[in-house]
Amino acid sequence: MKIYNYLLNTIRAKGAAYLILLDPDKLSISKxxxxxxxxxxxxxxxxxxxxxxxxxxxxxxxxxNIKIETSxxxxxxxxxVNQISSFADAILFLSVISGRNSEHLxxxxxxxxxxxxxxxxxxxxxxxxxxxxxxxTTAVYMSGSLPIPRNKPEIAAATALAGEYLxxxxxxxxxxxxxxxxxxxxMVKAVSEECSVPVIVGGGIRTPQVARQKVENGADIIVxxxxxxxxxxxxxxxxxxxxxxxxLPVEV
Ligand code: 1GP
Numbered sequence: 001m002k003i004y005n006y007l008l009n010t011i012r013a014k015g016a017a018y019l020i021l022l023d024p025d026k027l028s029i030s031k032x033x034x035x036x037x038x039x040x041x042x043x044x045x046x047x048x049x050x051x052x053x054x055x056x057x058x059x060x061x062x063x064x065n066i067k068i069e070t071s072x073x074x075x076x077x078x079x080x081v082n083q084i085s086s087f088a089d090a091i092l093f094l095s096v097i098s099g100r101n102s103e104h105l106x107x108x109x110x111x112x113x114x115x116x117x118x119x120x121x122x123x124x125x126x127x128x129x130x131x132x133x134x135x136x137t138t139a140v141y142m143s144g145s146l147p148i149p150r151n152k153p154e155i156a157a158a159t160a161l162a163g164e165y166l167x168x169x170x171x172x173x174x175x176x177x178x179x180x181x182x183x184x185x186x187m188v189k190a191v192s193e194e195c196s197v198p199v200i201v202g203g204g205i206r207t208p209q210v211a212r213q214k215v216e217n218g219a220d221i222i223v224x225x226x227x228x229x230x231x232x233x234x235x236x237x238x239x240x241x242x243x244x245x246x247x248l249p250v251e252v
Contacts, residue, residue: 003046003073003090003122004169007221010045011198015247016215017045018240021077021177021202021225022066024049024057029065031231036069038234043241043251048223049088050077052138052177063087076121079142081112090122092172097163098129098156099145126170126200127163129156129191131183133204137176150181153190160191160199170221171195175203178226182210185217192218208236208243215244 010017020039027035039047047070049063063074064087076083076091084091093116096104116123130140130147140147148155160171173183173191182204192199201214202223211222222244227233242250 001122003075004124006046006073007170007198011220013247014045014245016219016244017221018043018211018244019046019048019075019200019221019223020044020228020237021048021050021223022062023051023177023225024059024062025051025053025055026229027062029062032062032065033069035228035234036066039237040070040072042237043245044072044237046073046075048075048077048092048225050079050083052079052142054079054083059083060085060087075124078112081108081115084112084115084119084121086119086121088119088121090124091116092126092128092170093123094126094128094172095163095168096130096143096145097127097159097166097168098131098148099143101143101145104143104145124170125168126172127160127166127168128172128174129159129163131156131173131175131187131203133175133182134180135176137179137203139174139176150184150187153184153187156187157190157194160195164195164197168197170198170200172200172202173219177203179204182214185213188214188217188219192220208239211240212243212246215246 198220200221201219
């Protein structure tokens with residue numbers, strides 16, 4: 001519960017938490033150290049690590065290299081059961097509760113559980129809800145399931161509540177990495193009003209203003225990924241952190 005409690009405490013203290021997604025296929029080894037230091041200085045609260053495919057990256061050495069650079073939590077955001085590493089601190093134990101594909105509701109979990117136990121990392125049970133976002137995202141395609149239509153906040157809210165009643169500790173509203181449209185504010189609001197567990201919002205968030213809007217509508221954790229694959233954007237990490245940490249004085 002160490003990492004989960006860290007997230008709860010961060011949300012309590014800062015208003016919301018900010019996690020950056022690191023994809024081993026997209027962040028080269030030479031850029032790990034400068035990027036991680038940038039993030040630390042800018043006030044990022046931790047890292048999600050994973051990718052839908054992992055075409056080239058070696059997850060173990062990727063995480064090991066990050067761990068050398070930071071003491072912030074490293075949380076695996078698995079795209080498949082191969083993405084388990086004892087160098088991480090925790091893993092989002094995802095169930096795609098927006099879908100009806102049993103493999104992603106319980107099947108993969110049976111295979112992954114003994115591996116997670118052996119890796120001795122903290123599993124954080126997470127209800128993963130895919131939201132329609134203008135294009136077919138990798139997450140939707142790979143999960144073989146339908147996303148929730150973006151104009152149906154009530155379906156998302158009921159789905160999230162079911163996840164909470166099943167014992168999930170986090171709800172993740174996912175528009176998909178690189179999504180054209182982020183999760184609609186109205187949907188974030190409906191879900192966060194219905195649930196009492198923290199709500200993560202990710203996918204297609206490309207400006208601090210949009211991140212702030214999600215937080216104002218009830219998001220507890222914001223995730224960005226793609227936007228910082230372009231080094232020219234690194235100076236904006238602090239702007240995102242400031243927008244998300246609404247309870248803290250703005251840092252420059
Ligand atoms: C996490 O998928 C995100 O849920 C990251 O999305 O790459 O679009 O920021 P972006």
